[in-house]
Amino acid sequence: xxxKKRRNLIGRFQKMPKWKKxxxxxxxxxxxxxxxxxxxxKDISELIIDLAYSAVLFDNEEIAEEVKYLExxxxxxxxxxxxxxxxxxxxxxxxxxxxxxxxVAQAAEKISNTAGDIVLMLKDKNRPTLSRIFSKADEKIFRxxxxxxxxxxxxxxxxxxxxxxxxxxxxxxxxxxxxxxxPQSDAVLMxxxxxxxxxTDEGYEDLDKFLKGKLKVLE
Amino acid sequence: xxxxxxxxxxxEIKDKSELMVDLAYSSLLYDNKIIAKEVYDLExxxxxxxxxxxxxxxxxxxxxxxxxxAALTLMRLAxxxxxxxxxxxxxxxxxxxxxELHPILKMSVQESDEVLTKTQVDSRSILCGKTxxxxxxxxxxxxxxxxxxHKNKWxxxxxxxxxxxxxxxxxxxxPEDGERHLINLANAETDEI
Numbered sequence: 274x275x276x277k278k279r280r281n282l283i284g285r286f287q288k289m290p291k292w293k294k295x296x297x298x299x300x301x302x303x304x305x306x307x308x309x310x311x312x313x314x315k316d317i318s319e320l321i322i323d324l325a326y327s328a329v330l331f332d333n334e335e336i337a338e339e340v341k342y343l344e345x346x347x348x349x350x351x352x353x354x355x356x357x358x359x360x361x362x363x364x365x366x367x368x369x370x371x372x373x374x375x376x377v378a379q380a381a382e383k384i385s386n387t388a389g390d391i392v393l394m395l396k397d398k399n400r401p402t403l404s405r406i407f408s409k410a411d412e413k414i415f416r417x418x419x420x421x422x423x424x425x426x427x428x429x430x431x432x433x434x435x436x437x438x439x440x441x442x443x444x445x446x447x448x449x450x451x452x453x454x455x456p457q458s459d460a461v462l463m464x465x466x467x468x469x470x471x472x473t474d475e476g477y478e479d480l481d482k483f484l485k486g487k488l489k490v491l492e
Numbered sequence: 493x494x495x496x497x498x499x500x501x502x503x504e505i506k507d508k509s510e511l512m513v514d515l516a517y518s519s520l521l522y523d524n525k526i527i528a529k530e531v532y533d534l535e536x537x538x539x540x541x542x543x544x545x546x547x548x549x550x551x552x553x554x555x556x557x558x559x560x561x562a563a564l565t566l567m568r569l570a571x572x573x574x575x576x577x578x579x580x581x582x583x584x585x586x587x588x589x590x591x592e593l594h595p596i597l598k599m600s601v602q603e604s605d606e607v608l609t610k611t612q613v614d615s616r617s618i619l620c621g622k623t624x625x626x627x628x629x630x631x632x633x634x635x636x637x638x639x640x641x642h643k644n645k646w647x648x649x650x651x652x653x654x655x656x657x658x659x660x661x662x663x664x665x666x667p668e669d670g671e672r673h674l675i676n677l678a679n680a681e682t683d684e685i
Contacts, residue, residue, distance in 0.1 A: 307596055308603075311596060311597070311600040312600040315600055315604045316604050316605050318513075318579075319604070333663075369591065370591060370594035371594060373589065373593060374594050375590060376583070376585065376586050377520070377582075379582065380516075380579040380582040380583045381579070383579040384579045386575075387575040387576055389627070390568070390575070391572050394568055394569075397561060397568075399561045399562065399564070402499075402565045402566070403569075404563045404626055405499065405592075406499050409500075410503055410506060411501070433667055436634045436666070437633070437634035437635075437673065438634070439631055440630040440631040440632070440633070440634045440636070440666070440670075442606075443597065445632050455605075472631070473630050473631050475630075475631040491531075
């Protein structure tokens, strides 16, 4: 009762999602090299599609939030790269070459917008059709849990060389309530983590055995 | 041959559009107009497939073979693939223009999380005479072959029945530490897959 009264006085608390924060953050001019901006844009464009498909396949709003965040981030990067490119142009030849960079950046941004559209399919609640189609793709998205007896526990992804030994790329890690998106080689795996990965059936079988502790080493 | 179902077509659009993005970035990295042209051709193919899927799913709904929801899902997935294919074509377009590529383009592609690599298969390599299905390079080295050049013939998005011959040039995508392994295999410096 008291709780309700308080809520009427102050209103409902709502944590602002990360993507919204990014959207409202003032665009400040930070000189970042064009190369760094473009590399980040390319990396996001590759990750975001996998994340978007994972969100709809696993019916997961939190992954969808990350997709929205990356989409907003991409808009900002695209804006920054335009400014940096314009400042770098001195001659007509410069401008022609830089136009090529901006076109690639624009394409990366377009891919991230597409990811935003894919996430909207969450509302359709039509997972059976989706799962069936995805189960036939060249590379699929899998969810795997790490068991206590696996040699992967407390090891770095880079040390385990998961991607080069199994071809499975880790898109995200879920640890209790926390998500680690696009984990890098320094990220440590823990018992009970859920991994969202992308790869082939054979790669999945090996990795699944390893993470269940049935296989001692990946090779 | 069995007629392709709507789901098969959607899948083809999805797989091909992702391949196109990899090919488009490869064309920039290796300043290769042949690969860039292939991206253009694939984009036309995807446009056709997209038109086909829209018509067929609507027909299936009319015949009562497909629910409205299922048809929507198919069309939305196809549309996503089509947009990705468009983006890939825009990237390839940069390569096809008569303007020298800005060095940053190459550097950015090289520095990203997933690397692209190119290697020629030596005649003593363990890879010779074997099919991709048997070699399982994807799950053993992490490197996925996106294109191959066999003498003057190009092959894009090879499948498990594709055989590797001596002298073939492989274009692959994967993690940085898988790149060396694939190159060593192709150069016959190691036999261990």
